Amino acid sequence: MEEEKVKILVIDDDPKVSWILSEGLGDSYHILSAKDGLEGLQMITKTHPNLVLLDIKMPGMEGLEVLEKIKSMDQVTEVIMLSGHGETKNVVESIKRGASEFINKPFDVKEVEIHIQSVLEKNRLKHELDQLKTELKTKSQYDKLIGDSPNMVQIKAVIEQVADSELTVLIRGESGTGKEIVARMLHTLSNRRNGPFVKVNCAAIPHELLEAELFGYEKGAFTGAHKNKPGRFEIANKGTIFLDEIGDMPLELQSKMLQVLEQYEFMRVGGIKTIKVDTRIVCATNRDLEKALKDRTIREDLFYRLNEVTLNLPPLRDRRDDIPLLLEHFLQKYYAIYNKPYHPLSSGTIELLQSFDWPGNVRQMENLIKQIVVREDESMVKDAVRSITAEIMPLPLSAYPIAEPTGFSLKRRVGETVASEEKVMITQALNKTNWNRRKAAQLLEISYRSLLYKIKEYEIGQ
Ligand SMILES: Nc1ncnc2c1ncn2[C@@H]1O[C@H](COP(=O)(O)OP(=O)(O)OP(=O)(O)O)[C@@H](O)[C@H]1O
Ligand SMILES: [Mg+2]
Structure with missing residues (x-):
């Protein structure tokens, strides 16, 4: 099937202009023409062109007035103004009133084509951006914890109670039960909501990199450390850090974690300066922590420190x-x-x-x-x-x-x-x-x- 051509309407009282444009661009575009503003407006309503080439100086309705009418219509139509010499003032005015570009007469058809392509491309990008924005809005609108079964009601109540406190919350539950949603809720319902929410998946980052990732490093601390780098804890300052899969944190890092939990301070890898942070800590895991305690893969003191409030998300x-x-x-x-x-x-x-x-x-x-x-x-x-x-x-x-x-x-x-x-x-x-x-x-x-x-x-x- 032949792809539908982009429709361009030329509104100009000079028939030569429409003729030159349809001869020069007719292969790539579907060119329509109108001899004055009134006819042009009628054609826009009927044919919905993607783009209008509009002469500024015309008998009857002037180009600027036509432009205003086009812009007040429900449909989105891009307009390129065609202007003769000495009409600079009108050009400025037309851009103010929403024209996308202007082209001076006499013009070269190639030049017109470049302008058309650029306006259509901008329009396409704008459209894509709008779509993304709506999608994002729709998504965040659906980003809430659904459920009014008794245990979900209770969980929501606890979230509301503790969100605005500094208590460390441990969220437990099988995979897919909503632990991340809960972590984000704890952040959004707290007075830290305008600060960052930083998520770190402790299981997905290789052990040897996790410390540097969490606490940052100083230049020269290890091979490849070419410059100083802040860690996620610093990035989460004034916000919330979400330590996902905390049960997978290597034992050697757990003591450093404990220090952060107790004093809210630490040193970067290879650093000598103590860094203080003001960060709310939320953790999650789907592991059997009691078993991990028995197996000694998690420190008991850390476990109790993390456990100030525990939210158990029930399986579906x-x-x-x-x-x-x-x-x-x-x-x-x-x-x-x-x-x-x-x-x-x-x-x-x-x-x-x-x-x-x-x-x-x-x-x-x-x-x-x-x-x-x-x-x-x-x-x-x-x-x-x-x-x-x-x-x-x-x-x-x-x-x-x-x-x-x-x-x-x-x-x-x-x-x-x-x-x-x-x-x-x-x-x-x-x-x-x-x-x-x-x-x-x-x-x-x-x-x-x-x-x-x-x-x-x-x-x-x-
Ligand atoms: N109660 C709920 N209401 C609405 N959506 C939910 C609920 N619980 C989970 N979801 C949705 O299910 C998906 C998985 O949730 P989430 O990522 O929070 O799970 P999780 O417990 O962190 O899982 P994992 O342990 O695998 O990381 C998400 O898209 C989330 O929006
Ligand atoms: Mg998760």
Whole structure:
């Protein structure tokens, strides 16, 4: 199918102008013309051109007046003014009234084309930016903790109580139960909300780098330390630091952590100066910390210090009453994000989903709803549920499109093939282990750390 050409309307009382433009640009654009302002305005309403080339000096309605009328219309139309000599004052005025550019007469068609391209490109970027803004707004609007089952109500009450205090909060719960949302809520509901919220995933950063990442380093502290660098604690000054997967913090770092928790001061790696910070600490983990205590992989004093307030987020299967509410929430969210008309789920599907065990908790539900909305197909639910329950099937592969092969570069092609195969295997392993990433890593015979890295890289389950 031929791609629809961009429509350009030329409004000029001089027929030569429209003729030159349609001869010169007709191959690339659909050129329409009007002989005066009135006819031009009518054509805009009827044909919705993307761009108008508008003469400033015309008998009847003047160009500036036409411009004003175009700009007051509901539709967005870019306007380029065409001006003769000695009309500088009008040019300035027309830019003030919303014209995108102006071109002096007599013009060269090539020059006009460059102006047109530049205006259309700017318009495209503006449009993209607007879309991103709406998307962001829609997303943040849906960034809240949903659930009115008794334990969720209680959790919300505790969040509100402790948000504005300096107490260290430990958030516990299985993967996908909303620990990060809670951490962000604690920040937004505190009087630190205008300060930074800094997240550090202790499991995803290699052990030997974690200290430098958290506390910063001085130039020359180790090979590669070419300059001084502040750590995340300093960056989080006056805000909140969220230490995710705290159970994975290496033992040797835990004593330094304890010092920070007690005195709010530390030294950069290789530094001699004590740095003081004013940072709220929130931690999260999905590990069995009691077991970690027994195994001595976590210091007892640190554990008790972190434990000033503990929020235990229940798995979704323990609060099934919230399921319909959450389903509704995610449907609303994704229909809004993808700008599609809303369709409720059938009662049969809701029932099926309410009886499902959700090993990956709310994240898994969110992913499923996203797929339903994207594919506009509710019937996939049955297969998805069956396959997750049977613990054998990956999520539908179409959720992870395999990159189109790019050219014949052997290295790149092999790289792409390996990546897509890895993605599939990781997804299968995660589903088989109910999203227990430690077990999945064992199954795949890779380290836990590299599994976390790959999950992030391939955006699995995001
Ligand atoms: N109660 C809830 N209401 C609304 N959305 C939720 C809720 N719980 C979780 N979500 C959504 O589910 C997804 C996973 O939540 P989150 O990242 O907070 O989980 P998590 O507990 O940090 O998991 P992990 O241990 O795997 O990091 C997010 O997109 C989040 O918005
Ligand atoms: Mg998390």
